[in-house]
Amino acid sequence: MIANYGYEDGSGFYYITVDTDICIGCTEYGCTKVCPGNVFAVEMDDYDDFVCTVAEGARKRLRELCSVCKAQNGSGGTERKLPCTAACPGGALRHSW
Ligand code: SF4
Numbered sequence: 001m002i003a004n005y006g007y008e009d010g011s012g013f014y015y016i017t018v019d020t021d022i023c024i025g026c027t028e029y030g031c032t033k034v035c036p037g038n039v040f041a042v043e044m045d046d047y048d049d050f051v052c053t054v055a056e057g058a059r060k061r062l063r064e065l066c067s068v069c070k071a072q073n074g075s076g077g078t079e080r081k082l083p084c085t086a087a088c089p090g091g092a093l094r095h096s097w
Pocket residue numbers: 018022023024026027028029030031032051052087088089090091092093
């Protein structure tokens with residue numbers, strides 16, 4: 001499943017997309033370990049698989065929370081330059097901005 005978390009406002013679209021089919025095979029959960037903003041959480045889905053989600057409290061704050069990483073590493077997109085995307089072995093994460 002492709003899950004989108006985030007929001008849009010007058011300045012743009014701020015979404016993190018998670019391909020949970022890839023997360024099902026993940027055992028390290030590197031995204032949760034490297035993220036300085038505690039953006040990610042691992043939760044059990046409807047099929048009793050553990051998958052990555054964006055934590056409830058982070059969903060409306062992504063632009064702010066990710067600003068430090070993006071200032072240092074550039075934008076996310078499909079590239080894997082951010083701590084979270086670089087730590088994800090299967091490429092399950094994508095940032096819209
Ligand atoms: S590191 Fe990637 S595959 Fe593993 S839980 Fe995080 S987003 Fe999913």
